[in-house]
Amino acid sequence: MKHLITPNDLSDKEVEELFEDARIFQDLRSNNILEGKLVVTLFFESSTRTRSSFEIAAKRLGAEVVNLEVQTSSTNKGETVEDTVANLNAMKPDAIIIRHKDCGLPASLKTYVDCPIINAGDGKNAHPTQALLDLFTIDQHFEGNIQGKNILIVGDIVNSRVATSNLELLPRFGLNPILVSPPRFQSNSSFRNATHIKEVIDDADIIMSLRVQHERHEVNISKEEQEREKEEYVRDYCITKELVGDRDFLLLHPGPVNRNIDITDEMLNDPRSKVLKQVENGVAIRMAVLKKFILQKENIENKRIKVKSSKGFSLIELIFAIAVIAVIASVAIPKLMGVNSKAKTSTVNGDISTIISSVQSYHMIHKKVDKISDSVTLNPTVWSIADKEVIFKENDKECVKIAVSDSQLTVTIDQASGDVCSELYNNGVRNEVFALN
Numbered sequence: 001m002k003h004l005i006t007p008n009d010l011s012d013k014e015v016e017e018l019f020e021d022a023r024i025f026q027d028l029r030s031n032n033i034l035e036g037k038l039v040v041t042l043f044f045e046s047s048t049r050t051r052s053s054f055e056i057a058a059k060r061l062g063a064e065v066v067n068l069e070v071q072t073s074s075t076n077k078g079e080t081v082e083d084t085v086a087n088l089n090a091m092k093p094d095a096i097i098i099r100h101k102d103c104g105l106p107a108s109l110k111t112y113v114d115c116p117i118i119n120a121g122d123g124k125n126a127h128p129t130q131a132l133l134d135l136f137t138i139d140q141h142f143e144g145n146i147q148g149k150n151i152l153i154v155g156d157i158v159n160s161r162v163a164t165s166n167l168e169l170l171p172r173f174g175l176n177p178i179l180v181s182p183p184r185f186q187s188n189s190s191f192r193n194a195t196h197i198k199e200v201i202d203d204a205d206i207i208m209s210l211r212v213q214h215e216r217h218e219v220n221i222s223k224e225e226q227e228r229e230k231e232e233y234v235r236d237y238c239i240t241k242e243l244v245g246d247r248d249f250l251l252l253h254p255g256p257v258n259r260n261i262d263i264t265d266e267m268l269n270d271p272r273s274k275v276l277k278q279v280e281n282g283v284a285i286r287m288a289v290l291k292k293f294i295l296q297k298e299n300i301e302n303k304r305i306k307v308k309s310s311k312g313f314s315l316i317e318l319i320f321a322i323a324v325i326a327v328i329a330s331v332a333i334p335k336l337m338g339v340n341s342k343a344k345t346s347t348v349n350g351d352i353s354t355i356i357s358s359v360q361s362y363h364m365i366h367k368k369v370d371k372i373s374d375s376v377t378l379n380p381t382v383w384s385i386a387d388k389e390v391i392f393k394e395n396d397k398e399c400v401k402i403a404v405s406d407s408q409l410t411v412t413i414d415q416a417s418g419d420v421c422s423e424l425y426n427n428g429v430r431n432e433v434f435a436l437n
Contacts (some may be wrong), residue, residue, distance in 0.1 A: 001119045001421045004289060005107045006126040006171040015169075019136055028060060028283055033285040035062035037094040037294055039261035042068050044075075044100045049255050049279055050120050050130070054097050057286035063094070063126065063294070081105065082112055089113040094294045098122075116293040123177070124159045124213070126423055130254050131165035133285040135173060138206060139277050150203045152236055155210030155262065158187040162254045163210060176305075182233065185212075197237060201244065204376045208252040209239050218390035230261065236320050241270070252276060254317065262309065 003009065039058040040382060043051050046293070055065045066090070075084055078080050081100065088096060095116050098106050103123035110117060121127040135270065139146055153172060157163045167177055177191045178200050186193060194200045212233065221229075239251065251273040257263055267273060 001111075001116060002293060003106075003295060004128050005110075005117070005119045005120075005122075007128045007131050007165050012172060014131075014252075015132065018285065018288040018292060019139065020135055021291060022281070022284040025060070025284040026285040026337060027280070028280070030060050030062070032062035033291055034058065034094075034294055037061075037063040038066065038092070039063050039089070039290065039294075040066045040068060040088055040093045040096045041120075042070070042088070042096060042098045044070050044081075044098075045121065047099060047120070049282065050099065050127075053279070053282040054118075054120065054129075054286050055282050055379065056292075058290055059286055060283070061290060063290070071239065076422070078164045082109065085109050086112045088171075089115065095290065100154050115295065117354075118293060121161055121367075124161050125164060126168075127161040127165045127291070129170075129256075129286055129289055130162050130280070133278055133282040134166055134208065134254070135169055135175075136285055137252065137274055138170075138175070138250065139173075141274065142205075142279070144297040148176065149205040150176045150178055151172070151206040152178050152180050152197065152200060152204045153207060153208045153210065154197055154239070156185045156212045157181045157210065159213035160183050160210050163187070165218070166208070175206075180237070182236070197243065201247070204247070204249050205246075206252065207239060208254075209237075210254070211256065211258055211262055234261055237262075239267050241266050245261070245271075248272075252278060255279070349425055 007015075023341045037058075039054075041051060058065045073079075073084065075081065084094065090111060093115055095118060096109075097120050098109070099120040100106065100122050103125035106117055106119040106122050118142065119126055119128055121130075127142070137414075138149070141151065151166075153166065154165055155376060156179075163179075170177060170250065179186065179191050180187065180194045180196060180197050180200060183195065192200075239263065242268070249272060249338060251263070251267065251270065253263060253275045255275065255278075257275065259265055259268065260413075263273070263275075268275060335411075
């Protein structure tokens with residue numbers, strides 16, 4: 001079972017496949033791909049875009065959505081998040097989407113569930129779907145030509161899960177991050193750093209502005225000092241028309257935007273700003289993510305079915321199949337060949353004939369099959385239907401053949417062709433010829 005906790009849970013190929021689906025979903029029209037599926041959203045932190053985007057994405061795909069209101073849940077009575085998730089899992093959802101302030105919490109819940117967990121943000125650790133929609137928006141804007149593009153990530157980098165996830169994902173696709181922040185917001189990384197945006201503005205192909213994460217700061221300064229710091233931040237890091245001029249670049253922000261602190265009103269309305277396009281793309285990306293992770297269980301089950309089929313049928317299934325096909329052949333085929341439809345197959349003593357003559361009687365078939373071991377399976381199993389005959393092959397050799405001529409139906413078995421035919425032969429199954437009266 002795959003979960004989406006960080007962007008590194010996806011290979012480059014999987015990311016590209018998600019983008020292919022997202023392009024299809026971009027019209028945001030409803031469909032029934034996830035009809036009958038149930039998605040649970042569990043947000044322990046405030047959210048507008050991410051929660052709404054996931055819920056709309058699920059409903060666009062035909063899924064039902066249950067949103068657990070954390071404020072009224074049993075976590076307020078002392079229940080642990082682990083117990084909450086385990087109880088939700090017992091109700092058989094098809095996916096659980098979770099946001100929490102504690103870094104690493106979504107990853108720790110994987111052992112409590114039988115469905116995929118999708119991380120909608122955990123502390124300053126990760127926000128994988130935001131990084132995916134950011135990369136998708138960049139790729140779309142530059143029409144796939146993103147190798148070597150420089151992206152300035154500006155703001156509270158050390159506390160931003162958006163920055164963390166983008167720094168995991170974007171370089172994998174050839175983008176060069178440049179981190180721009182005051183010293184107190186800088187992170188330890190191998191990427192290029194700058195203290196002032198004016199130092200690197202001319203290198204920018206993309207600017208991603210980030211909100212200052214006040215809720216993750218330990219505030220031990222006066223309100224006057226806070227106000228002074230805010231003014232200094234706006235002066236040095238707010239994206240303004242005066243700063244960027246007529247430069248050709250793409251402006252992004254994960255939201256919520258603190259207007260005239262992160263980006264000015266004028267720049268948010270500028271054609272270079274694709275903030276609302278990010279929101280639109282977020283629904284398409286999350287539709288693709290839900291499709292992939294919810295349907296993975298069905299894909300796994302389908303693979304198991306295929307593996308089981310490749311191992312073959314049990315002897316019970318084989319005998320029953322032979323019986324049914326033989327009866328069809330002995331009745332339907334002669335009729336098609338002009339033989340009297342009221343003609344009856346004469347029976348000869350023997351196991352195959354007993355099965356054929358009593359194919360409509362489950363008890364007699366079951367009683368007969370009880371005499372044959374069901375430990376042998378067919379590997380590989382091949383039925384071929386040609387004109388006037390049905391052939392079962394084992395190990396590429398004809399094991400059982402049911403052939404029809406104008407006057408008779410013939411069942412032949414080759415005991416030397418493999419284990420199954422040998423088992424059948426040793427248990428009394430022999431070549432039989434049935435006259436068509």
